[in-house]
Amino acid sequence: MDSPAVNRLFRQLATHKFCHSSRYAPTTVSAQQCRQQSGQRYARPQEKKPKTTIESNWQQRTDHFPLNKSDEFKRFPTVTSDALRGRKERPKRTKMLMRDFIEDSLYNPHYGYFSKNVTIFSPGAPFDFNRIADEPEFNRLMGERYTEFEDKLDEKEYREDRQLWHTPTELFRPYYGEAIARYMVANYKLTLYPYHDLVIYELGAGNGTLMLNILDYIRRVDPEVYARTKFRIIEVSSALARLQDHHLHSSAASRGHAEKVEIINKSVFDWNAYTPEPCFFVAMEVFDNFAHDIIRYDPETEQPMQGSVLIDSDGDFYEFYDRTLDPIAARYLRVRDAACHGRQYAHPLRTPPWLRQLRHSLPFAPNLTLPEYIPTRLMQFFNILGTKFPAHRLITSDFHSLPQATAGYNAPVVQTRYQRRTVLVRTPLVQQGYFDILFPTDFNVMEDIYRAITGRLTRVMTHEDFFQRWADVEGTEMLSGENAMLGWYKNASVMVTV
Structure with missing residues (x-):
């Protein structure tokens, strides 16, 4: 283990009951059990920080513009996984699209999952x-x-x-x-x-x-x-x-x-x-x-918003969403709309608009839909x-479905091994290089x-x-x-x- 942060991470994992599963074999452990046993939201122990406002914390829980990090999101530079290939240290004080974060986590030559730990x-x-x-x-x-x-x-x-x-x-x-x-x-x-x-x-x-x-x-x-x-x-x-x-x-x-x-x-x-x-x-x-982008939708306007990952000075992760899609994500949505015209597939906006608006108008309801992970890297491969x-x-x-996935549509399974046991977590925002992040493939759509x-x-x-x-x-x-x-x-x- 290469840093005190990683030591803290695996000590934290060791305090939880483990979900046993293999990467490819069928499993009998329920997804609910794994959610209850898998640990902290960002899978990295965090020191307690002073609260700002109740509103700030509520927004952070629902993954939409945590106010206490918005200034850092504006100031920190945007990087890509290609730009990080030469880095030997995991980045801090920066931001990147979700697909770049996943790509860097899995394939960075110096600390990536497949490069160093598999x-x-x-x-x-x-x-x-x-x-x-x-x-x-x-x-x-x-x-x-x-x-x-x-x-x-x-x-x-x-x-x-x-x-x-x-x-x-x-x-x-x-x-x-x-x-x-x-x-x-x-x-x-x-x-x-x-x-x-x-x-x-x-x-x-x-x-x-x-x-x-x-x-x-x-x-x-x-x-x-x-x-x-x-x-x-x-x-x-x-x-x-x-x-x-x-x-x-x-x-x-x-x-x-x-x-x-x-x-x-x-x-x-x-x-x-x-x-x-x-x-x-x-x-x-x-x-x-293959790395995916993360999209959430405004439940009222149905406008897609693309997710980015902020990495602060402590190495902690936060999601932010922007109404402006980058060209690759925008192209995927256009190609899918044209190629899959008339085909029904799982999507956050499939529920009737009135029911969706009612659900999101309830007290403490999230202000965006559940995430949809779109296979932009797979489109680039094609x-x-x-x-x-x-x-x-x-x-x-490949897999058309995966048990024990994180929340969302086409969402990944995120897991690591510790002391010869498999541990599942609930988010892809995890210590880079120590977690497998694997997605199902909707073969009908693809x-x-x-x-x-x-x-x-x-x-x-x-x-x-x-x-x-x-x-x-x-x-x-x-x-x-x-x-x-x-x-x-x-x-x-x-x-x-x-």
């Missing part, structure tokens, strides 16, 4: 699902391997705040990666072979396991296609890029793929090369960590695909926006439907007849370009 669980040898009795036994075995994995990490460096989570790629290897490879090879041979190479881009490759499983499968099943395969990883985290390169050279079998693989250590949002060749673009469990990779085919999977931006057609299906068709499901079937790969991730969807 370890991806690897279970060691693949699970022999055909010899596992049922799902409870699988859960027990996975728990044992989690403990063994973290015990080995603690022998090298003990950390109470280690951020550890797993992915379906690791849990169901090699079957998960082979299903993706089978889908790509079938579609490649149907439309591109032999006139084009099989070019694969993977965004955010984690440990590199999916890459190795895909290449192993193609080399074993179709040597002619393998001879024409090129695999390129786009990885924003330098630490993960080094880990991927290490795993690429860790065995004779993986070293055999080295000439096929290029690891590009940069953010996809910095991509400036035009790539006209047909390619597959794989983005598995990536959308959930724009990059459409302009820089015009012949791409997207393959993506499918329309993707089509509008790229001009490409898509198909959305459930996680189970996709892997039922393309995976070797017999390999993940247990003695009880339950199938781990099909039974888990009921809250995930798959979207592919057709």
Whole structure:
């Protein structure tokens, strides 16, 4: 832990009961329990400060223009996540849009969550699902391997705040990666072979396991296609890029793929090369960590207001809202209105105006609606695909819903680990770099926006439907007849370009 503030934060977390959940696995803990157990509003202990007026405190509770900070909001400069990349210290006495705050929290090279604090669980040898009795036994075995994995990490460096989570790629290897490879090879041979190479881009490759499983499968099943395969990883985290390169050279079998693989250590949002060749673009469990903007609406005029984060001289966080939208947020709302015309989706203004006005006229009622988190970074990613990779085919999977999310529409789950337990909090305004901030994806809306931006057609299906068709499901079937790969991730969807 790198500062007294972080020490205070985790001491505060230690005083609460913990909500047990994994980043991707289903959970039985209720959202209400987590809200009651998760701690302070800003997840950072604050010294008691003298009150100004009752009006000031009431406005701060309802997240709209806390008066005692308005002067600082006017004086402090506005920064972006790009401008903070070179900073080694978490910023103070500044303000930024919510998407920049989230981007900085997750991806800053010096203190970001994915840059410095994340370890991806690897279970060691693949699970022999055909010899596992049922799902409870699988859960027990996975728990044992989690403990063994973290015990080995603690022998090298003990950390109470280690951020550890797993992915379906690791849990169901090699079957998960082979299903993706089978889908790509079938579609490649149907439309591109032999006139084009099989070019694969993977965004955010984690440990590199999916890459190795895909290449192993193609080399074993179709040597002619393998001879024409090129695999390129786009990885924003330098630490993960080094880990991927290490795993690429860790065995004779993986070293055999080295000439096929290029690891590009940069953010996809910095991509400036035009790539006209047909390619597959794989983005598995990536959308959930794209930064979002926060919007609240005036309940009477229905005007959207965009949220910014003020960081004061003590490093505490405060939300402010402005009626002037920045160009990116304004564009998202315009594109959504045009692309989703006639489609019903969850939105703060869906209730009848008279009921909304009555609710907000009650004593102590908030003066803005609940927040809506809009995926502006995801829209920018689609724009990059459409302009820089015009012949791409997207393959993506992510969560269409998440339990225990914070309040609002399309709101994130915000969680950290302390002493090997998961702790959920109620706001994304948390100590930068120590919390995972992950969002659900409304695939119906994003499918329309993707089509509008790229001009490409898509198909959305459930996680189970996709892997039922393309995976070797017999390999993940247990003695009880339950199938781990099909039974888990009921809250995930798959979207592919057709």
